Amino acid sequence: MEGSNIGLFFRWGHLLAGITWIGLLYYFNFVQVPFLKAVSADGKSEAFKHLVPRALAWFRYGALATWLFGAALLGPHLGDAFMLQGQYAVIGMGAWLGTIMLLNVWGIIWPNQKRVLGLVPASADEKKRAARMAFLASRTNTALSIPMLFFMAASGHGLALFN
Amino acid sequence: MGNPLDSIWGTIITGFVLTAILYAVVDSLV
Numbered sequence: 001m002e003g004s005n006i007g008l009f010f011r012w013g014h015l016l017a018g019i020t021w022i023g024l025l026y027y028f029n030f031v032q033v034p035f036l037k038a039v040s041a042d043g044k045s046e047a048f049k050h051l052v053p054r055a056l057a058w059f060r061y062g063a064l065a066t067w068l069f070g071a072a073l074l075g076p077h078l079g080d081a082f083m084l085q086g087q088y089a090v091i092g093m094g095a096w097l098g099t100i101m102l103l104n105v106w107g108i109i110w111p112n113q114k115r116v117l118g119l120v121p122a123s124a125d126e127k128k129r130a131a132r133m134a135f136l137a138s139r140t141n142t143a144l145s146i147p148m149l150f151f152m153a154a155s156g157h158g159l160a161l162f163n
Numbered sequence: 164m165g166n167p168l169d170s171i172w173g174t175i176i177t178g179f180v181l182t183a184i185l186y187a188v189v190d191s192l193v
Contacts, residue, residue: 030171089192093185139168146178147185161186162193 007073014069021062022145024055029142033135048117056113063105067098090162094151101141101148108137 032055036044074081074095081092115122115130122130154161167173 029174084189084192087193089189093189097185136166136168139174143168143174143178143181146175147182150182150186151189159193162190 007075010069010073014066014073017062017065017069020058021066022149024059024062025138025141025145027055028059028138052113053117053119056110060105060110063102067102070095070098087159087162090151090159091155094148094155097144097148097151101144104137104141109134109141112137 032047032052036047039047071078074091077088078095080086080088081095084092084096111120112130112134114120116127116134167177
């Protein structure tokens with residue numbers, strides 16, 4: 001798919017969706033978490049009703065779309081990438097990191113955020129635990145995004161760096 | 164020592180350290 005017109009369309013979609021996803025991830029970690037710590041109980045409740053659910057919706061569907069466009073872009077080389085074969089090891093490492101991050105979003109962050117936001121019934125203790133889990137998963141994704149973006153960029157512009 | 168992920172800078176430094184480690188891994192495969 002790479003190098004073809006349809007490949008360009010997939011790459012464009014991958015970038016648009018990826019910016020939506022990782023932009024919101026950085027917003028959560030660098031802006032929203034400190035904001036929610038500082039704001040009043042009323043402000044927090046308003047944010048939980050009108051701001052956080054909207055941001056989380058764009059975040060998790062952005063993550064899914066990023067992965068799907070990325071998989072489509074790799075096309076027949078998807079297997080080579082995930083098996084870390086030859087030069088495909090570079091984009092493959094990025095793909096593995098992106099996949100772990102996607103699973104973190106849908107498997108840990110979103111189910112726990114649903115408890116925090118009250119979309120799923122939970123006791124005060126369960127909510128506290130869910131908030132901690134979601135926070136750590138989100139911070140893990142922020143850390144993983146740094147090597148993930150390095151390998152994404154390196155596969156297009158830095159192959160000479162490797163051996 | 165606390166969890167580095169509790170701080171923004173700890174998270175960012177963790178990301179750079181991971182980048183160096185994974186670079187060495189991929190470099191050995193290419």
